Amino acid sequence: MLKSSFRPILAVLVFGxxxxxxxxxxxxxxxVAWLIAAAVALGLLYGAIKADSAWSGDGLIVNLRLMAVCxxxxxxxxxxxxxxxxxxxxxx
Numbered sequence: 001m002l003k004s005s006f007r008p009i010l011a012v013l014v015f016g017x018x019x020x021x022x023x024x025x026x027x028x029x030x031x032v033a034w035l036i037a038a039a040v041a042l043g044l045l046y047g048a049i050k051a052d053s054a055w056s057g058d059g060l061i062v063n064l065r066l067m068a069v070c071x072x073x074x075x076x077x078x079x080x081x082x083x084x085x086x087x088x089x090x091x092x
Contacts, residue, residue, distance in 0.1 A: 020081035024089070027082045039078040043071030 027035045047067030053059030 020085045023078055023081050024085035032079075032082060035082070036075050036078055039075045040071045043067070043074035046070050046074070 023035065044067045047070035048063070050070070051063035051066055053062045055063060
């Protein structure tokens with residue numbers, strides 16, 4: 001029997017539909033470049049907050065790598081979301 005719960009359905013609805021549409025509307029108001037720059041800044045901030053290593057020696061490199069990965073992932077999500085919604089909007 002197929003088991004399902006509310007959280008995965010809610011996650012798909014929020015991160016797959018609601019957030020991309022909101023990002024698309026925001027990109028039309030501010031521009032895609034500003035939106036991706038804000039996503040990179042937010043990703044860097046999130047990476048700095050989640051960093052567990054010490055901020056000296058090898059820990060500094062690990063923390064900077066975590067910050068960079070968070071920024072790249074968030075910027076990619078924003079870019080792909082905006083592009084996908086724009087493609088769908090053009091088709092409709």
